[in-house]
Amino acid sequence: MDVNGHAYTDMLKKRPLNVQALWGNESVGLVSGRDIYAAAKELGCAVLAANCRSPLTVKGVLRAAKKLNSAVVLEVAKSETSYCFGNYENLPTYAAKYSKELGDGIIFAMHVDHYGIKNNSDLIKGVSHVPTLVAEGWTSVAIDASHLPDYENLMATRDIAMGIPAYLGLEVEVGEIKGAGELSTVEEALYFIGGLNSWGVYPDLIAISNGSLHGTYDVSSGQNEGIDLNRTLDIANAIEPFGVSIAQHGISGTPLHKVAEFYKYKINKGNVATLFQNVVMGVKMDSETGNADTSSGSYEKETNRGIRDVVWSKIVSWADGEKLSRKSGDYKKANLPFGKAIMNEPEEIIERIVGETEEWATRFMKALKSEGSADKVLEVISRRKDHNSTPERKPLNPRSNYIDAQGAAKKKSGGDFDD
DSSP, X not given: OOTTSHHHHHHHHTXXXXXXXXXXXXXXXXXXXXXXXXXXXXXXXXXXXXXOSSHHHHHHHHHHHHHHTOOEEEXXXXXXXXXXXXXXXXXXXXXXXXXXXXXXXXXXXXEEEEEEOOSHHHHHHHHHHXXXXXXXXXXXXXXXXXXXXXXXXXXXXXXXHTTSOTTSEEEEEESOOOSTTOBOOHHHHHHHHHHHHHTTOOOSEEEEOBSOOSSOOOGGXXXXXXXXXXXXXXXXXXXXXXXXXXXXXXXXXOOHHHHTTGGGGTEEEEEEOHHHHHHHHTBOBOTTTOOBOOTTSSOOBOTTSSSXXXXXXXXXXXXXXXXXXXXXXXXXXXXXTTHHHHHTSOHHHHHXXXXXXXXXHHHHHHHTTOTTXXXXXXXXXXXSSXXXXXXXXXXOSOGGGGOGGGSOOOOOOOOOOXX
């Protein structure tokens, strides 16, 4: 993409105000999630949303996005920031840095994934914390109060959303994402989205429980991918009048041929996290799904991929000391204590991690049909006069239609399904 072209320079003037405040004199193509999601809807494609537990993931994904002229979303969940080297404070800076190294011309959003609200204390903290994330350069937010009963989810999501500038991207969630057979209902989604709409809160996307699972699948113990695309389309069609489409969570471990069908089911954003972690660590993976191969009873490190074997050995020793199973999803917690060591790997090791990340991101972008979508984002932005991408919507029903008694009597699960 021509960074000196009229469309790109016009976009720079219309970036969100928080981006202008931080990088106003730079050519970084960090835009509102609203613009990317709008472009994806118009194109009938989905954009890759990559969880960046390591900043190296940022660089590889941006390289793929530039190569394919694809818009992309870089994200990290609130829970991930507690155990990963990539966090809310450093990832926007890394993204701007890597974009500049690559010559800019990359269109991307910084997305706060799964900002979890599980109780009133989380809500009170979130009301003050989320605006600070906006000040640090995040241009899209996913509010996840799905652990709460439906009415409480609605009210908590409303309260957090009202503290986010309306021109930034907004994703919400109903139904905890717990794996095959765990399905949100059309009624649940309509109640939730309709209720938000009645309060003047207009999400771009909703994450639903449609059979996916966070993390890859342990096939050796009988876990299998179970995304129910028919239920997904039923919900997407029902909420379409509210201007909302689907964000698909838990894509790691999903065959790429199925990912290539997502666009038919009004999925406009697809989250991939654990797969990119597997790439960084060099864990043996299935070449089609990215599933970690645990057929031997533990993760296997491939010598010619990811971090050096000596670093992997230290991770295994640390995990053994933490009494983690050698095929435990909690290996993700090694990202923080070993984050600096990974970033300080020799240049040739860094390059093979970034290179494989780019390869996988390229495969996902092609499957999601987002190739060339960066131009559509610029077109969307060109239609307005300034930075404000707030959608032109209005409440369709009165608030009285969404009283507490109408919410499904859904109980808290007590589990943790944030990432």
